[in-house]
Amino acid sequence: MAAQTVKASVLHGAKDMRIEERQLPSLAAGDVEVAVKATGLCGSDLHYFHHYRNGDILVREPITLGHESAGIITAVGPGVTALKVGDPVALEVGQPCGQCALCLEGRYNICREMRFRSSAKSYPHAQGTLQERIAHPAAWCHRLPESVSLEFGALVEPLSVAQHAADRAGLPTGSTILVLGAGAVGLLCAAISKVNKAKVVIADINEDRVRFAVEHGFADASLVVPMKRPETIADKLEFAKEVAEAVKNTKVGGEAVGEVTATFECTGVESCLQSAIYATGPGGKIMIIGMGNPIQTLPISAAALREVDLVGVFRYANTYPRIIELLASKNPLLPDLSKLITQRYTGLENIEKAFEMAAKVKDDEGNLVLKVIAQL
């Protein structure tokens, strides 16, 4: 039987990460014990690491980060029959209450009582996955088929964000989609869009990222957005219109795309949302995925009077099984996601280095930093 103490990476303050021992609880009915093997790092993890907060959410007690994980079952609790020791699983780390109206209608991602590992929103904090082993409900562990690696298992979480955005957008195949932001989330939104047979234009201030996107089939065309910082609202909207024009003039298959069917806004930057409003065609949608300043000034009439809807996307619900199936199916429309995993660090003691790398745009060899994976 496995030892009941495990080592964990614990954040005590901004950049104050320590390796500590924790007691693993004995397994409750329905729980399994998972040895966490691969964990991707995401923007919110980085925010907590650098600032000990994420926007308005303050950390109130030492917290383990990490929520994009896959691992191997090392023990099963009473009543667990669907999973067995040795099974590789992708972890869906948000536990909703299961009883409120939202849970019951399937929108558990916005359950008010959601406890999401590595988020300081609920208290006591639901500890993240950057630990040797965790106890987790079997119902929220999704078995990975042999053909899907544990690293890809870790990608299921951010892919789920992209899938949930696509679900909420409900676009017909063959749409033209603008993805703003070519970080991991933007690239994955582009990837899912390609699977849905859309024409994808990806935009970012970083030329290398957008070039990467097109080179590796995540997008059909790219746009480098100039790094302007207009000050007045009039100048900001003027700049946003310029960016939108540039989007409309971008060519896919020799033809300018014009106004897009939908925009997946993955940056959280106000000027990007402004541009999205101008670039999206009448009757279209803007999927709000990136988190930025909670308060934004927008040319709202330009959206409302053209029936361009602003659709919020918060995490995901009911996506893991489909994403795992997508990964297993080797769908030819899906770009090679292994290209997204750009740096790997092994061992708890190197997690801090992983965090430092994840904050960079390029590593020491000049490679892009897109998704950093911490392996245990």
Place this chain on the structure above:
Amino acid sequence: MAPSATSEDAPMQLPGFSKPSTISASVLHGPRDLRLETRTITEPGPGELQIAVNTTGICGSDVSYYKKFANGDLCACMPLSLGHESSGTVVSIGPMVSGFAIGDRVALEVGIPCGQCSICRKGRYNLCKKMRFRSSAKSVPHFQGTLQERINHPAAWCYKLPEHVSFAAAALLEPLSVALHAVNRALPAPGSSALVLGAGTVGLLTAAMARQSGCSVVTITDVDAGRVNYAVSKGFATHGYVVPRSLHTSSSSSSIFTASSGASTPLDSGATSPASSLSFHGQLDSAKLLAAEMIALSKPPPSLISEDEDEGVDVTFECTGKEVCMHTALYATRPGGKVIMVGMGTPIQTLPLSVAHLREIDILGIFRYSNTYATAIRMLCSQNSAPGGFNLPSLDDMVTHRFKGLASAKGAFELASRTSDNDGNLVLKVVIET
């Protein structure tokens, strides 16, 4: 004389019918520069009817053109007849029209889309880029509005009226269409709760349509107590909330209240600050409190719901266009709900967008309407026919002021921009009858 085979553009005119006639028209030449003029009108062309306009309602965009010769960013660049909420009588029928007879009473859908672009083909013709909408300065030359004695209009966009539907009610089919379109986009499930901000004509009709579509709770709010009372007493809404005026004046001509620190209740008028003197975060807090008040009105008793039931309505229809109301709308809507922006509002707004994002509250816009007139007429036919079920309140009663003759148009526009008349009576819908 047979039409020439090579000139397909030439209208098919039967001999003797090509004489134009003169009509009078109300024409706006500049801000508040409304003139009664004569115009010539040809016989109706192929597919057209000539309509003697009977009743025209005045709406906010008409008033805006009247006052500023502009509507939002749109500036008029040539003389423009206003009016787009109209009904009338068929007085002449153009070639290749069937289904109409002289004397038929019709409602007019005044927006003519191209019918061929991809968005028209998908049915969302209200968004057609080539839309020509009477009385709007959007297209050039401007498509003249209905405040004319007679107009030629495509028969396809004229709807015959049942006998019991008055010209006034028929004119109101236009704003009713906006309300219907808003509910069509929102698609509230039966038994939903709705909040409507603004109790002008659009707010009232939207509330009614929300009830019609099965919302069991419809709370309407406004700064004007008269409008809120009207809404609830006539059955447009099930609940009403009067917003303390102090919270909504941005140009504070009303008395200034001093802010008390800590928890101030909005209903206690001595303890709140006008919106303008609060910081932006103060405004947001104020909006949150307001939203809580509005939701509390229609909540079931505590014994019936569990404590962690989601707070907020399923759908909020924002019918004022004001930024502070958008704030309230976002705070008042439950996670997973929708905020519908009906009508033209403040074009640039600073919003607590994370509220919408993190709670997946979708923000949907509404621009005019599509595929609503036939349904709206059918609704008027079943008005008062069912003993149970929701009864659409009388549209005729919404017409509070009537002006006779195009020459009276100026008075109509002046009154339409007010919420009460000189006798203190509610101004809801002003119409011009010709």
